[in-house]
Amino acid sequence: AQTVTQSQPEMSVQEAETVTLSCTYDTSESDYYLFWYKQPPSRQMILVIRQEAYKQQNATENRFSVNFQKAAKSFSLKISDSQLGDAAMYFCAYRSLNDKIIFGKGTRLHILP
Amino acid sequence: AAGVIQSPRHLIKEKRETATLKCYPIPRHDTVYWYQQGPGQDPQFLISFYEKMQSDKGSIPDRFSAQQFSDYHSELNMSSLELGDSALYFCASSTTPLAGGPGELFFGEGSRLTVL
Numbered sequence: 001a002q003t004v005t006q007s008q009p010e011m012s013v014q015e016a017e018t019v020t021l022s023c024t025y026d027t028s029e030s031d032y033y034l035f036w037y038k039q040p041p042s043r044q045m046i047l048v049i050r051q052e053a054y055k056q057q058n059a060t061e062n063r064f065s066v067n068f069q070k071a072a073k074s075f076s077l078k079i080s081d082s083q084l085g086d087a088a089m090y091f092c093a094y095r096s097l098n099d100k101i102i103f104g105k106g107t108r109l110h111i112l113p
Numbered sequence: 114a115a116g117v118i119q120s121p122r123h124l125i126k127e128k129r130e131t132a133t134l135k136c137y138p139i140p141r142h143d144t145v146y147w148y149q150q151g152p153g154q155d156p157q158f159l160i161s162f163y164e165k166m167q168s169d170k171g172s173i174p175d176r177f178s179a180q181q182f183s184d185y186h187s188e189l190n191m192s193s194l195e196l197g198d199s200a201l202y203f204c205a206s207s208t209t210p211l212a213g214g215p216g217e218l219f220f221g222e223g224s225r226l227t228v229l
Contacts (some may be wrong), residue, residue, distance in 0.1 A: 033216040043201055045156070045220035047159075052216065091155060100146055100169055101218050103155040 004094050006104035009021045013082045014112045020067075020108050021077045023092030033095040034068065034075045039106075040088040048090070051075065052089045079109075115139055119204050125227045126194050134189040134224045136204030142175035144168065145187045146218060147179060148203040157201055162187060163209070194228045201225050 003026045013019035033111070036048040051059045053070050059066050063080045079086055092104040118137040126132050138145050144163045148156035149172075158171035162181035171181075176194075181187040191198060202225075205218035 034172075035198075035217055035218075043150075043225075044222050045205075047217050050217050094217075095216060098159055098221060100158045100171070102158070105155050 002094050002096065002102050004092050004104035006092050006107050008105075008107045009105070010108045010110065012110040012112055013079075015082055015084060015109045017082055018078060018080045019082055019090075019109065021079075021090055021109065023075045023077070023104055024094055025075065025092070025094050027073070027094065027096070029096050031097055033097075034066075035066070035076075035093040035095070036066070036077045037091045037093055037103075038086075039091065040085075043090075056091065059067050063069070082111050083112050084113065115208050116214070117219055119202075119221035119224050122222065123225050123227075125229065127229055128194055129198065130194050130228075131190070131192045132194060132226060134202050134204075134226070136186055136187045136189070136206075136221060138187070138204070138206030141223055142185075142206035142208055142219070144207050144209060145181055145185070146205045146207075147158075147187070147189050148205065150201045150203060150223075152200075159189070171217075177213055191226075194226075196228050197215060199226060199228045 005024045006094045015075045032053045034051045049061045067076045091106045093101045095101045120135045147159040147160045150156040159173040161169045165181045179189045201223045203223045205220045207218045
């Protein structure tokens with residue numbers, strides 16, 4: 001069975017600085033999707049970024065980028081120029097083709113003004 | 114763009130009562146998922162439907178049942194409610210990745226169930 005591990009329950013970063021959230025996963029499949037979802041206090045689940053496993057190029061969405069290391073089964077999220085609105089719970093998630101999403105335990109990110 | 118619609122947004126029930134949550138997926142999405150998120154927890158998969166047939170089952174209690182109707186909306190029925198059922202219930206929809214879909218799940222805003 002696939003598993004997703006986020007080893008950092010909480011992190012803090014100064015506003016305008018850069019922070020990296022870690023995620024590792026375990027799977028025997030070769031093709032799958034990885035995601036980072038953001039859950040602010042409103043509890044809405046918002047997709048931050050998506051990575052297809054067959055793509056070697058790391059996904060980027062504005063201030064958000066990932067470091068996808070397929071062999072190491074690592075999928076970290078880098079947030080540049082952190083803003084107060086980035087404060088939220090961040091979930092790393094795995095999805096094999098045609099299957100449900102499996103979430104990690106989450107990392108709560110605090111932004112310090 | 115249309116999003117996943119869930120109702121009700123908030124629901125308060127007594128122990129042993131029954132609750133029904135509804136989900137209206139994004140049009141043309143063929144798969145619906147239900148997740149339960151307890152306080153301070155990650156979302157746990159309950160059940161999914163593909164083209165109105167149950168496609169996968171997770172940690173869903175026997176007291177819970179779900180179905181997807183001909184118009185693709187889905188309902189989660191919870192009976193004999195317990196205090197521990199208090200949680201945020203998410204519905205999500207997607208297109209099948211194998212059909213060339215983008216892969217991600219689109220989540221509704223959730224239905225918050227409080228059992229007293």
